Amino acid sequence: MPELPEVEVVRLFLEPYLVGSTVTKLEILTPKSFAGDPGLLIGQQITSLSRIGKQLSIHLNNGYIALVHLKMTGQLILVPSKQERLLMGHPTKDMDTQILPNKSTRLVFSFDNGAVLYFNDQRKFGWIKLMTAPEIEASQSNLGHDIFDPRFTPDYVYSQLQRSSRPVKLVLLDQHFFAGVGNIYANDALFLSRLHPLTKSNLVTISQSRLIHQHLIEIMRQSVLVGGSTARDNKYLRPDGTPGQNQFQFRVYQREGEPCLVCQAPLKRLKLGGRGTFYCPQCQRL
DNA sequence: TGCCCCCTGCAG
């Protein structure tokens, strides 16, 4: 999925529905999608939702936290009670056409307010793990700063990029350096910063670091505003089952052969770290 | 620092 903006959209959407409600039931349809003792979940009230990078934390009253990682194809779809839908102005017509659970449904959470939360994941890479706060802290201690974290500054970008001589795109994607950047936003941020994806990370200058910083924040903020990116396969959906709208803003991602928005040159694609990498051969030079 | 793997399904 889901990169930082998509997970943030999910968090913002779920927050008002889930905070204050109590988990009454958990159905585990695919065991590998869930880790921990479900007994620690049942009867617990949700106190808050937080996010670091692409990981969503659902905090429970008893101190435990359900840590969610959607990986490539994970979805959290919420079907609120009818009453709640009216209250929140939820688009009921879209919801009624959803057939849930479906083939990809791995976990089903029920709540005392009548809401049902579906964890769908076609490829079974994603998971939800029940953990304690110290366990989460330990597991997230090696993450870089989140792009929306105030500590994510131009200086931080520069100092992190200095630490590696690998291609800058690989470093942007490495969660140990920056938390939340995935393939879509790495490609587009490099394009906007006019940096070739293969540029050695430690050769990126201070002023180029500032551009990367600015553009990452900007395109991610903009994406959140329009509900995130639902690319070709429609694997990412908002929790109400509707697609996001950011895919119409892609600058280079998945646009191989199409004209550069700046210079009209046909965009190119190469493979880096096994991932598709899109760039303008004119605007982004080595 | 690369490569393989975890899975499923779709486009070419």
Next chain:
DNA sequence: CTGCAGGGGGCA
């Protein structure tokens, strides 16, 4: 049929 997919952990 092969290749590809928004992620990332483990291994040499």
